[in-house]
Amino acid sequence: MLVVILIGVLIFVNVIMAFSLGLAAKPHKNVILENTLPKEVLEKPEVKALTKKYRLRxxxxxxxxSLLNFTMFLTQYESFLMTLFWLLLLIPMGAFYGTEIFYIRQVxxxxxxxxxxxxxxPILVDTKLTQTxxxxxxxxxxxxxxxILSVVLALIMLKSQNDNAVILSISLVVGGLISAGLLYSVKRLPVSAPTNDESINRQYNDLTxxxxxxxxxxxxxxxxxxxxMPFFASQLxxxxxxxxxxxxxxxxxxxSFLLVAYxxxxxxxxxxxxxxxxxxxYQGEDQYWRFGVYxxxxxxxxxxxxRIGLxxxxxxxxxxxxxxMGAIVLLVVGVLFATLIPIYLMDFTxxxxxxxxxxxxxxxxxxFAATSEVKLADIQQVTLVDKLKSPVERTSGYGGEDYSTGYYMVADKKATLYLDSRSLPFLKITTKNRDYYFTFKEEQKTKQLYQKLVTKLQSYSKA
Incomplete structure (x- = not known):
């Protein structure tokens, strides 16, 4: 199931990239592939041939x-699967971007x-438009x-017993700041005078x-x-x-589709x-868009x-x-290693x-998972189980075909998982507020831990 989801995500990304970058080949403000052309040549055969070839590429x-994505079915290790996912995500992006730069230079x-x-x-200054x-x-x-709603929701989250309350609250604050920053940036945008017609310029700026x-x-x-919604889903x-x-x-x-359509x-x-x-x-701005960015x-x-208008x-x-830009690169690299390192450790240690x-x-x-320190006095029951009771919902952590770590909801109760799904049975440790599921890679070691824990709890209760 994980492989199918990953392939679906990659195909979706490929389609979105091809569609969105293809819009650069359609004239907008006389601009085609970051080059401003005279209006009378926009429909020239040479121009249309280049833009058609660009979209085809x-x-x-x-x-x-998208076809190469199906090679993910051939991987045996989950670490190789996720490595292949990252390669099939980043390499096409580089290919798309390189194609765009190539055809910018062709035009x-x-x-x-x-x-x-x-x-x-020369830059046209319309003081009346600037003032309004x-x-x-x-x-x-x-x-x-x-x-106001974000503050109220953040307080509700922090007072709850949700495992992700802090992360969700911080995300609310960051999301609000990003929206406010975007609105501030729109407000600060200087007026644009793409034509010599003051009325058109005003309508253009007001609309934008x-x-x-x-x-x-x-x-x-x-x-x-x-x-x-995910917070309230965890309460249901x-x-x-x-x-x-x-x-x-x-x-x-x-x-997402509504935003693009808008x-x-x-x-x-x-x-x-x-x-x-x-x-x-034309104000000579083509020279600043040679690499598809400003x-x-x-x-x-x-x-x-x-320059695409989107x-x-x-x-x-x-x-x-x-x-x-450097922060984005570091974030991507950080996410990449944070995703791959724990899986390689789980596969090859x-x-x-x-x-x-x-x-x-x-x-x-x-x-790369939170350590659990379970007090023996809090343990109500220890059992060996062959599967997790439904429904199983991950709230945070890693959930793949072979491994599950982090915070989950299992049978409508909070649970922390440290599981290799191929190694049965699972050790289930029941406490009042949370269950813990654990397994070694070797079945016999899990059973030995179960016996030791049962013996320890018996002696502990007598003491």
Whole structure:
């Protein structure tokens, strides 16, 4: 089942990458693949041939790697499976990005060869528009209800016995700050004068500011719902918990498609406005988009609209832009190693799961998982079981085909797992508020621990 899910995720990513990067080949503000062309050449056969070839290459990459994804069925070790997943995620991204850069330069070479250079126009300053640049955008007052609800929800989480209360509360705060930061960035965006028509420029700026502020505010409420539902699902039991989780997945996917559709609608409305004028003002910005991202040390803006019209991008020429990009790289590398190292340890070490029976407690450990110190006085029962009772829901930790570690809900009760699912039976330790499931890789060692623990508990109760 895990392999099927991973393959589905990879195919979905490939399709999204091919579709989203392909939009760069469709004219927007006279820009095709980061190159601004005269309006009269946008439909030239040479241009259309290049853009068609570019989109074809993207879908070829998506198709090839989608087929390669099925090699994941051939892996025997879970560590190899996850390594292959990361490779089939990152390598196609590099191929997509490299293809985009290649065709950006192809269009630039065609532009230079044909002499389609545009005269650089001076920046048009419209003081009236500058003074009222934010008149259509949503204000920060729209974030207040989301902020209040987030605070209330965070307090409820922290007072609960949920294993992920702290993480979810921090995520609420971070999500709210990101939404507020995005709204602030939209507010700070300078006015754009893509044409010589003041009326068109005003409509263009009002439209862009309004729609992007809607995205910023909507993301605040979307984050609130996305974090609230798993928390409340953990408080439910049985079929209602499963319904809540599935509803969350449907909402996340639906919100993602709605966001893309909304931004595509914004792009179409922008293009409709720009189609009303015959001239487009070119300010020589192509040189800053040579690698598909914006790099301009002399531009004070940190965030700005991308040239596709679907996103906000970061100026990597600014110090903060470099720091942010470096932080993303470090985060990806950190997640990669945090994902792979424990699985390699579980696959290729003799005793990845460890149990130490001490004088008055049992200590359970697993790679990159929280250590459990179970007081013998709290243990109500010790048994050997062949399977986990349904429903089994992971709240945090690792859950793969062979290994399960971390915090779970098992049969509607909190549980901590240290399991190799191929090694039966499992040792189940029952306490009032939580169950613990543990197994060594070797069946006999698990049974020996069970006998030692039973003997220890008998002597402990007599004492």
């Amino acid at each position: 993207l879908w070829q990459i998506a198709g090839i790697f 630039a070479q065609l532009k230079a060869k044909k002499g389609w250079q545009l005269p650089v126009t 640049k934010n008149r259509k955008m949503l204000g920060f007052k729209y974030l207040i209800p989301a902020f 500011k309004h729609d992007w502020s809607v995205v910023a505010v909507g993301s605040a409420y979307g984050t609130l719902v996305a974090l609230a 039991s049985g079929v209602w918990a499963q319904i809540t989780v599935w509803l969350l997945l449907i909402l996340v996917v639906g919100f 931004l595509i609608s914004l792009r179409k409305k922008q293009d409709a406005l720009l189609s009303q004028v015959t001239e487009f003002r 790099i301009n040390e002399s531009d004070h803006r940190l965030l700005l609209p991308d 996103n906000m991008t970061m100026n990597l020429g600014r110090p903060m832009g470099k720091i942010f 003799k005793d990845p799961f460890q149990a130490a029976l001490k004088e008055d407690e049992l200590v359970l450990k697993a790679p």
